[in-house]
Amino acid sequence: MPQLRLALAQVNAVVGDIDHNVELVVSACHDAARAGAHLVVFPEMVLTGYPVEDLAGRLTFIRRSQEAIAALPERLADEGLGDLVAVVGHLDSAKPREVEAMPERLGVPKNAPTNSASVISGGRVVARYDKHHLPNYGVFDEFRNFVPGEEVQIVQVHGVDVAIAICEDIWQDGPSAAAKAAEAGLLLVLNGSPYEAAKDDARLELCARRAREGACALAYVNLVGGQDELVFDGDSLVVDADGELVARAAQFVPELLVTDLDLAAATAPMPDPDTRVHGLLVDRVVVSSDPLPSYEPLTPTVAERWDDLGERYQAIVLGLRDYVEKNGFRSVLLGLSGGIDSTLAAAVAVDALGADRVFGVSNPSEWSTEHSRSDAAELARRTGLHLDTVPIAPIFDAYQDALQLEGLAEENLQARIRAVIWMGLSNQHGHLVLACGNKSELATGYSTIYGDAVGGYAPLKDVPKTIVWELARWRNAWAESRGEQPPIPENTISKPPSAELRPGQLDTDSLPPYDVLDGILDAYVERDLGAKAVIEEGFDPAIVQQVVTLVDRAEYKRRQYPPGPKISARNFGRDRRVPITNRWREEL
Numbered sequence: 097m098p099q100l101r102l103a104l105a106q107v108n109a110v111v112g113d114i115d116h117n118v119e120l121v122v123s124a125c126h127d128a129a130r131a132g133a134h135l136v137v138f139p140e141m142v143l144t145g146y147p148v149e150d151l152a153g154r155l156t157f158i159r160r161s162q163e164a165i166a167a168l169p170e171r172l173a174d175e176g177l178g179d180l181v182a183v184v185g186h187l188d189s190a191k192p193r194e195v196e197a198m199p200e201r202l203g204v205p206k207n208a209p210t211n212s213a214s215v216i217s218g219g220r221v222v223a224r225y226d227k228h229h230l231p232n233y234g235v236f237d238e239f240r241n242f243v244p245g246e247e248v249q250i251v252q253v254h255g256v257d258v259a260i261a262i263c264e265d266i267w268q269d270g271p272s273a274a275a276k277a278a279e280a281g282l283l284l285v286l287n288g289s290p291y292e293a294a295k296d297d298a299r300l301e302l303c304a305r306r307a308r309e310g311a312c313a314l315a316y317v318n319l320v321g322g323q324d325e326l327v328f329d330g331d332s333l334v335v336d337a338d339g340e341l342v343a344r345a346a347q348f349v350p351e352l353l354v355t356d357l358d359l360a361a362a363t364a365p366m367p368d369p370d371t372r373v374h375g376l377l378v379d380r381v382v383v384s385s386d387p388l389p390s391y392e393p394l395t396p397t398v399a400e401r402w403d404d405l406g407e408r409y410q411a412i413v414l415g416l417r418d419y420v421e422k423n424g425f426r427s428v429l430l431g432l433s434g435g436i437d438s439t440l441a442a443a444v445a446v447d448a449l450g451a452d453r454v455f456g457v458s459n460p461s462e463w464s465t466e467h468s469r470s471d472a473a474e475l476a477r478r479t480g481l482h483l484d485t486v487p488i489a490p491i492f493d494a495y496q497d498a499l500q501l502e503g504l505a506e507e508n509l510q511a512r513i514r515a516v517i518w519m520g521l522s523n524q525h526g527h528l529v530l531a532c533g534n535k536s537e538l539a540t541g542y543s544t545i546y547g548d549a550v551g552g553y554a555p556l557k558d559v560p561k562t563i564v565w566e567l568a569r570w571r572n573a574w575a576e577s578r579g580e581q582p583p584i585p586e587n588t589i590s591k592p593p594s595a596e597l598r599p600g601q602l603d604t605d606s607l608p609p610y611d612v613l614d615g616i617l618d619a620y621v622e623r624d625l626g627a628k629a630v631i632e633e634g635f636d637p638a639i640v641q642q643v644v645t646l647v648d649r650a651e652y653k654r655r656q657y658p659p660g661p662k663i664s665a666r667n668f669g670r671d672r673r674v675p676i677t678n679r680w681r682e683e684l
């Protein structure tokens with residue numbers, strides 16, 4: 097028999113827009129109450145958005161966040177939601193004991209805040225948990241910004257003991273053992289867990305393991321939406337005490353996941369003050385100790401998953417859409433060369449924003465092939481995006497009259513003239529310019545800085561070229577499976593890639609074939625192998641030397657490249673930080 101109807105509110109919070117986020121929370125509480133939920137749980141730091149980075153150091157921001165969480169219980173009670181128990185993530189001031197316990201070596205100011213979750217019931221905050229484990233690897237810098245918590249928090253709701261953890265807490269040992277020692281029936285986990293390929297499988301496995309260790313059900317609620325380079329995929333889920341999946345929300349869209357749970361009733365006595373489990377203080381608060389009368393359970397929902405390519409595509413779409421919307425742009429503009437990169441970027445933009453908000457520009461030069469124009473026109477016909485043509489030959493000639501550039505300088509001039517045109521149109525019409533480079537180009541510096549590398553956002557920045565083609569094929573196949581026109585012209589997928597900056601130029605004039613290049617990049621960039629180890633994987637030593645040299649030299653270009661959605665375990669951004677000025681060279 098179920099004891100608790102639980103609602104997981106997978107919402108799209110906006111960093112820094114506390115008023116908006118409060119409204120999101122109130123509205124989801126109404127939805128949860130209408131669905132008959134007894135307990136509603138929100139993601140990590142839902143009131144401030146996540147991650148707030150160094151905003152956490154501003155006293156004005158900390159104060160506003162505290163005011164918001166302080167005012168929320170009364171607001172919920174006033175709106176008739178006083179009976180609902182809500183667990184809400186926010187930022188708060190550290191408790192005196194936490195400040196005292198904080199080791200000096202943290203290097204965090206003593207007035208740094210905590211990453212907290214408050215339990216709201218009956219018009220007041222009845223308990224507050226502060227995150228213990230502050231991740232400081234990959235894209236995360238929480239050690240820099242927060243004071244760690246040090247208490248285990250148990251809240252009894254309708255006779256069930258509920259433990260609380262925040263995101264990284266379950267990636268480290270501890271909370272599940274504490275939940276077990278405290279004999280909790282349910283562990284709630286509030287998350288701000290960004291997407292990367294296959295992470296959903298890792299999360300499910302982790303949640304199942306922690307549930308078994310804790311001998312309790314586990315409910316995991318994650319943010320959804322884009323925030324600069326991060327994309328939160330949602331993927332909220334519930335597992336039972338055996339680690340079996342009970343319910344799962346859809347990926348990449350907001351959802352209120354409502355599940356009835358059959359949970360172990362609380363039996364543990366109230367702890368004495370200063371009781372410790374695994375060295376941690378336990379605080380247990382009783383909201384309601386009476387079990388609910390039995391009721392007819394809902395059928396749990398388990399949303400279908402995207403396949404591997406589908407989820408990467410949807411992550412890029414959501415990342416672009418939220419960057420555009422949350423930064424107040426109406427439209428995007430991109431140069432359309434008829435090549436695979438700009439075409440895939442355009443297809444993503446149309447899926448993210450609708451064709452009416454996507455503006456393509458064809459900028460043929462003296463060396464442009466006929467298919468560069470006809471393929472761009474065919475893309476516009478298939479998708480309905482706006483297409484204009486602005487030839488660059490007269491502008492190029494005017495520059496050359498003045499400059500007489502030769503070789504690479506002359507070639508790059510074309511890319512830079514295009515960039516001036518795009519930025520001019522952006523200034524005039526307010527479009528956000530998209531840079532269309534892929535991860536293989538970024539790795540090797542194969543783009544013209546202040547030329548095709550200009551822009552405000554780069555949707556394909558974390559997509560290796562071989563995956564660009566796979567995503568293009570996936571997108572067309574997805575359209576076909578739904579009886580729709582595939583957006584990407586076949587010729588765009590099948591033709592050999594070329595920058596078209598000189599007659600007959602091919603990417604392979606400067607780079608190894610992309611399947612070889614991406615194999616080497618996977619070893620050298622994603623897995624950080626030394627050059628010798630890359631060669632031992634079977635790659636030609638001369639090609640490895642060429643690629644490693646290109647990668648090492650191109651750091652300055654990558655640092656100046658626009659942000660783009662992280663979809664891999666190691667993006668060029670916060671995941672891989674190497675010096676620009678750097679004389680380290682790999683031995684071969």
Ligand SMILES: Nc1ncnc2c1ncn2[C@@H]1O[C@H](COP(=O)(O)OP(=O)(O)OC[C@H]2O[C@@H]([n+]3cccc(C(=O)O)c3)[C@H](O)[C@@H]2O)[C@@H](O)[C@H]1O
Pocket residue numbers: 504507508511537541542543544545547548594595597603606652
């Ligand atoms: N360490 C450093 N720190 C800061 N700036 C540094 C620097 N080293 C060079 N620079 C600057 O960068 C300049 C060189 O970079 P840049 O001007 O980009 O020129 P560069 O990298 O020499 O050439 C661009 C390459 O990208 C290729 N491309 C261009 C356009 C499109 C595509 C494509 O298919 O997608 C490919 C093109 O064929 C060529 O191989 C130097 O002149 C200097 O001003």
Ligand SMILES: Nc1ncnc2c1ncn2[C@@H]1O[C@H](COP(=O)(O)OP(=O)(O)OP(=O)(O)O)[C@@H](O)[C@H]1O
Pocket residue numbers: 430431432433434435436437438439457458459460461464468514532533548592593594595596603
């Ligand atoms: N003729 C052109 N008209 C408009 N934009 C162009 C043109 N040529 C290049 N660009 C812009 O510069 C970027 C880099 O050019 P490049 O030709 O290397 O890329 P691509 O054509 O998209 O892909 P590929 O490298 O597969 O050909 C393009 O993605 C596009 O945004």
Ligand SMILES: NC(=O)CC[C@H](N)C(=O)O
Pocket residue numbers: 140231236262263264265267287288289290
């Ligand atoms: N916000 C966090 O603590 C995130 C860290 C965690 N390992 C994740 O990505 O899921």
